[in-house]
Amino acid sequence: MASITTPQILVALGGVEAGLVEPELAPHQQIIHNPTEADLARADAAIVRAAYRVDRELLDRMPALKVIARTGVGTDLVDVAEANRRGIPVVITPGSNTASVAEGVFSHLLALVKKLSTLTSLVRDGRWEERSGAAVGDLEGFTLGIIGYGRIGRRVARIAEAFDLKVLAFDPFADVPAGIRCETVEELLGRSDFVTLHVPLTPENHNLINAERLALMPPGAILVNCSRGGLVDLDAAHQALLSGQLGGLGLDVYDPEPPAHHAVFDHGNVVLTPHLMGFTRQGMAHTVRDAAKGAVDVLAGRSPAAVAAP
Secondary structure, three states, X not given: OOOOOOOEEEEEEOOOOOOOOHHHOOOXXXXXXXXXXXXXXXXXXXXXXXXXXXXXHHHHOOOOOOEEEEOOOOOOOEOHHHHHHOOOOEEOOOOOOHHHHHHHHHHHHHHHHOOHXXXXXXXXXXXXXXXXXXXXXXXXXXXXXXXXXXXXHHHHHHHHHHXXXXXXXXXXXXXXXXXXXXXXXXXHHHHOOEEXXXXXXXXXXXXXXXXXHHXXXXXXXXXXXXXXXXXXXXXXXXXXXXXXXXXXXXXXXXXXXXXXXXXXXXXXXXXXXXXXXXXXXXXXXXXXXXXXXXXXXXXXXXXXXXXXXX
């Protein structure tokens, strides 16, 4: 193990706000925010933002690297297998933006149910007399289906209780309470007025929400996706909106990002945000600090709180 007096270099790959990492560092450690090739070559650790790709070529340029600390849990752009082959753990930061994403889900849901975009245009455009035609809804007494009952799914369920929503959940890998558990995605969709997605994108669940499954939902149901863009077939969602089968669609994630324009974006019952629901100032501060702490733990020979599976 390196001596405590040996200088150690951490590099920021992607924008990391100055002042968030430094409090986590030991006196012999230094963070470099805009690393040169020379800095990469001698870096002991890298704090990596979501949009930054870490592949074999980049790893070759960082021969001294001992740990990668990813802000967040998604490792789509990190070659975890190659890093592990080189003995480099990939630290992740689960839970740091849980509240932010869950609040984002309800921002989308409330905007769609309460028709905020439509009502804003009525007032802005001087069409006050048309307000009686706006079908403003409620959350109370309706059913929210949560696909994926991990940290964020559970937080969404907690918030739902405050709105007197009935909650259902499907997750074959998590411990879902018997009173709200659905055995299949199809069962959940058929019983839910609102549905929110909180699962990782895998080859098996690409287009998890497709035309066949949208047809199972009650007419006028609302779908929110703040998880991964590839979970929803946008062509099918657009057709469901046009037919009225889907009453609203909230999207914070896309495939790819940034997305090409899609016809569904122009529908009046759609709310769009640019993958920012988990990237609030407070959420980002938490995740950067957690990443820095994880990197420092590895450099000190301690076990970090969480690492990505190879």
